[in-house]
Amino acid sequence: MEAVINARFLTLITLACAVSACASKPNFKPELATVAQVADTLPAPTAADAAPRQRAPRIGAFDKLTVSVFGVPELTTAGTVDASGTFNLPLVGAVPVEGLTSAELVADLRQRFARYVRDPQVNVVIDEAVSQQVTIDGSVTRPGVYQVSGETTLMRAIAISGGLTDDALKREVLIFRTVDGKRMIARFDMNAIRGARAEDPAVFGNDVIVVGSDSNRSLFKDAIQAAPLLSLFYILR
Incomplete structure (x- = not known):
């Protein structure tokens, strides 16, 4: 041992x-x-x-994000990840985002928005990594x-x-x-x-x-x- x-x-x-x-x-x-x-x-x-x-940055508490859905401007949201690691979005509510890369969050949000938008094209930008x-x-x-x-x-x-x-x-x-x-x-x-x-x-x-x-x-x-x-x-x- x-x-x-x-x-x-x-x-x-x-x-x-x-x-x-x-x-x-x-x-x-x-x-x-x-x-x-x-x-x-x-x-x-x-x-x-x-x-x-050489690695994709992972989202953490208090990071600033912008989430957008192509062709649906009312779903565009810019805000800050809260202390619990969640991010609030229209339609889908509070989404756990801490520890995810932007690509992983895109995949998650596409599934969530698919209940409301046909074939949603989601984009996630980490504006500021705190x-x-x-x-x-x-x-x-x-x-x-x-x-x-x-x-x-x-x-x-x-x-x-x-x-x-x-x-x-x-x-x-x-x-x-x-x-x-x-x-x-x-x-x-x-x-x-x-x-x-x-x-x-x-x-x-x-x-x-x-x-x-x-x-x-x-x-x-x-x-x-x-x-x-x-x-x-x-x-x-």
Whole structure:
């Protein structure tokens, strides 16, 4: 079982680096690492960094949409997805849209409008994506990809995933982030954050959060040696 868990975490670290064309096994060289940010303020991604990469964006709460049906202008609706992830439309009412791509929503709405319009040609445009996707994995209760809206921090992100498991290494929580086109990694101590001894860092769309555990301690050793100090971001070479 431990071998399976260790293999999973090695894959996690590899995939996190592969997003920015890192090698299959990260080559962490502290002497070559470039400090991107020191102290409590972490570098935020640029607009280009935050854009979804090679995948269709998924709709989230508070995103702004425009839905139209060709030839039926009275059905055109521009509005905001509510906090429950639904979008209100004429005739069909509140439609669950959170987590869907625009293409998936088009297919759903064509079926719904077909009861009122013959062969409806539906178009969905995401005018403004307020929500963001964050990957949370490792020793958390519910690992997965989550939609987060507005300002989010590491503690809030961990809470969204159900909190840390009993075997989580609270002092070894990693955030992988792309800033200005460069892949970076930081290590954080949840004990220090919860005890107000360290700032709760901001989390942005496309961040990958990985929480270590006793069973994968050795796998994280190589990863975190490039970022030995809290709140130091280093470029992965």
